[in-house]
Amino acid sequence: MSGDRHFTTGDGCRIAYRIDGPDDRPVLALSNSIATDLHMWNRSLPALSRSFRLLRYDTRGHGGSDAPVGAYSMDRLGRDVVELLDALGIDRAHFLGLSLGGFIGQWLGIFAPERIDRLILSNTASCLASELPFDDQIRAVLAASDMDAIADGFMRNWFPATMLAAPNAIVDEFRGMVLTTPPRGLAGCYAALRDVDLRRVISLITAPTLVIGGDSDTVTRANHSEAIAATIPDAKLVLLPGVHILNVEQADRFNDVVANFLGSAP
Numbered sequence: 001m002s003g004d005r006h007f008t009t010g011d012g013c014r015i016a017y018r019i020d021g022p023d024d025r026p027v028l029a030l031s032n033s034i035a036t037d038l039h040m041w042n043r044s045l046p047a048l049s050r051s052f053r054l055l056r057y058d059t060r061g062h063g064g065s066d067a068p069v070g071a072y073s074m075d076r077l078g079r080d081v082v083e084l085l086d087a088l089g090i091d092r093a094h095f096l097g098l099s100l101g102g103f104i105g106q107w108l109g110i111f112a113p114e115r116i117d118r119l120i121l122s123n124t125a126s127c128l129a130s131e132l133p134f135d136d137q138i139r140a141v142l143a144a145s146d147m148d149a150i151a152d153g154f155m156r157n158w159f160p161a162t163m164l165a166a167p168n169a170i171v172d173e174f175r176g177m178v179l180t181t182p183p184r185g186l187a188g189c190y191a192a193l194r195d196v197d198l199r200r201v202i203s204l205i206t207a208p209t210l211v212i213g214g215d216s217d218t219v220t221r222a223n224h225s226e227a228i229a230a231t232i233p234d235a236k237l238v239l240l241p242g243v244h245i246l247n248v249e250q251a252d253r254f255n256d257v258v259a260n261f262l263g264s265a266p
Contacts, residue, residue, distance in 0.1 A: 004064055007087040009080055016064030017057035017084060021049035026117070027093035028052040028262070029081065031101025033123075033245065034189050035154055036177045037063025040098075044247055047255035052262070055093065057084055059100065061185020063177075069184050071191030074198075078107035085115055094262055096120040098247060099220060100189060106198050106228075109205035118262055119205065122212040122254075123244050125224035126198040126231075132219075134194035138187045150186075151178035157219050158244045170248055202231050209235040210261040212254070214242040236261065 006014045018038055028048060030041045038056035048054060058065040060072060060080055081104060085093060094117050097105035102124025109119050128134075141150060155164060155175055163171055209232045213225025222239055229237035238257050242249040 013066045021053040025053045029055045029093045029095045031097035033099035035181045043251045061188045067182035067185030072188040074196040094118045098122040116207045119207040119209045125220045134190045141183045147179045151175045205232045211237045213239045
């Protein structure tokens with residue numbers, strides 16, 4: 001099965017998703033960064049779809065999913081995944097989340113452990129509320145006449161200066177994702193990040209866990225990755241040279257690390 005499809009959550013939100021790869025392979029769910037959509041994983045498809053049935057979805061407020069008005073919660077974002085798995089008849093899956101997707105992965109590992117086989121948390125943190133001015137960001141995105149300045153800020157946080165110094169198709173692609181993210185969807189997810197603190201409860205995660213961080217990430221810094229790996233029992237930590245969107249900036253190394261952890265390396 002391939003192509004964008006939708007299901008409706010218990011609170012009436014339509015969520016877009018796509019499945020790629022052989023039907024008889026283990027499911028690997030991929031969860032996007034804030035202000036992107038499921039296409040942020042396109043460059044991982046050739047490497048991972050040979051061994052996995054890849055389930056990509058647009059977090060509510062993003063891409064082809066609905067963007068309800070108001071604050072979202074991490075509980076709701078996590079339940080969206082559980083309900084998606086239910087709708088597709090998937091009992092258990094591996095889960096890979098980057099940035100906001102990594103927060104969702106932590107929530108699943110804590111509150112829905114029976115649904116997760118192996119967990120990969122990339123370029124994420126367990127709490128950012130004390131470090132980022134989310135209320136200011138919510139006000140700014142809802143008041144903005146366009147998303148240009150907001151997109152420029154994301155690009156500076158996501159990619160190294162060498163990729164921003166000249167025209168770059170990857171940067172343009174990701175900038176386009178930000179520009180098409182509904183402001184109310186971005187604001188809703190900012191609220192979820194503002195209100196969540198998982199620093200202590202991630203010690204309850206029992207799924208085998210891999211934490212991937214970027215040594216030059218300025219938002220979810222390497223020390224965030226180190227703290228997560230130190231708190232989740234027996235978690236493995238890998239730091240790669242790069243900034244925030246490591247699945248693109250370091251695509252080959254990133255895919256190799258993921259495949260090795262999931263036991264599918266050639």
